[in-house]
Amino acid sequence: MKHLMYRIIIITLVCLFLIRNPLNTGEHAYGKDNVLEHARHAAPDPYLLARNTAENNSYISEDDIIITIDKPDKEAGIKTPEKVVTENRKEEKEEKKKSSHSRTLISEYLEKGKKFEARNxxxxxxxxxxxxxxxxxxxxxxxxxxxxxVFSRIPSPDAFLYEVTPGDTLNKIASKFDTNYELIMCINKKVRTNIRVGERLKILNGKVTVLVDKSDFTLTLLLNGYFIKQFPIGIGKSDKTPRGVFVVDNKLINPVWYSPDGIYQFGDPKNVLGTRWIGFEDQEGLYGYGIHGTTEPETIGKEMSNGCIRLRNEDVEELFNYVKAKTEVVIQE
Incomplete structure (x- = not known):
């Protein structure tokens, strides 16, 4: 009988111990054991979370059971919709702040007469x-x-003044400063190629490039990366105008059109090239592309060409003066 009593007492003590000190199964206090294995990877669900408010008591009462939402692991890199919206708003505020700062800076430059800095x-x-x-x-x-x-004879940081010396011609001066004589004539408002010794000519200082933006039908002239002139354009139908970086290969006045249907001289009603042709160097899979005028000015601002970029004749004639062989042309969406 005594042995039976001892066994009952021992079993009772063991049960009390287990109740007060539950075995650690390797799981945490989060309930749903069917999602514990995948909790790190799945979207957070509500969980039962047990908390113990008593300082020296391992017993968890019913009042200590609360429902909570497991927060996404910060290291997982998962962005909640609220976080994305917040970040977008921060970016918008930063852009507005930069824009506001730029406008303030531009106003200050203009007040101080720093037109070059304001332009940039x-x-x-x-x-x-x-x-x-x-x-x-x-x-x-x-x-x-x-x-x-740029487009006046007034000196500026964009240019320098060159004094004509004996033996000079516009071609020699253009070659000396890696430009083209048409541009020198245009900037200096010259209608003839005659120059005289001692005459001072304004020469643009830097690299001229062309930026074509298909999204808004514009061609922008850049000098050292800064906007100096813009023209409206027409582009290829059915996305035929390619994107990429091209290089001017040749320039023609009153060009002949070698079309898929035949050869059409300048002035022929079937010749759609207008008064100027600025051809690109061929690339793999891209042949015969370039910039030209048009006999159909109503197509400017539309997708109507076979892939080339077209301008009104008066605009392409002006552009013709600014580009030369090896001028870079960037075409983007």
Whole structure:
């Protein structure tokens, strides 16, 4: 009888111990054992979370059971919709702050008569701006500044003055400064190639490149990466105008059109090239592309060509003066 009593007492003590100190199964206090294995990878569900508010008591009462949502692991890199929205708003605020700072800086430059610095800042702002009305406002100001900085005989940081010496010709001067004589004539408002000793000519200082944007049907002339002139364009139908970086290979006045249907001389109603042709160097799979004028000015601003970029004749004639062999042309969406 005594042995039976001892056994009952021992069993009772063991049970009390197990109740007060449950075995650690390797799981945590989160309930749903069917999702514990995948909890790190799945979207968070509500869980039962046990907490013990008593300082020296391992017993968990019913009042200590609460429902909670497991928060995503920060290291997992998962963004909640709220976080994405917050980050987008922060980016928008940063863009507005940068835009506001740029406009303030531009105003300060203009007040101090620093038109060159203002033009460069405006150029950066133009390409960063997405609102069409604001872009037009910026473009109008850029045109106003470039009329003096680039397209006049007034000295500027964009250019230098060269004094003609005996034996000089426009071709020799253009070759000396890696430009083309048409551009020198255009900048200096010359209608003839005659020059005289001692005459001072304004020469643009830097690299001219062309940026074609298919998304808004524009061709922009850049000098050292800054906006100096823009023209409206027409592009290829059915996305035939390729994207990429091209290089000018040749320039033709009153070009002949070698079309898939035949050869058409300049002036032929079937010749759609207009008054100028600026051809690109061929690339693998891309042959015969270039920039030209048009006999159909109503197609400017539309996708109507076979893949080339077309401008109004008066615009392509002006562009013709600014580009030369090896001028870089970037075509983007």
């Amino acid at each position: 800042e405006l150029s950066d702002l133009y390409f960063a701006e997405s609102d069409n009305a604001k872009r037009l406002e910026i473009k109008n100001k850029l045109d106003e500044l470039n009329a003096e900085l």
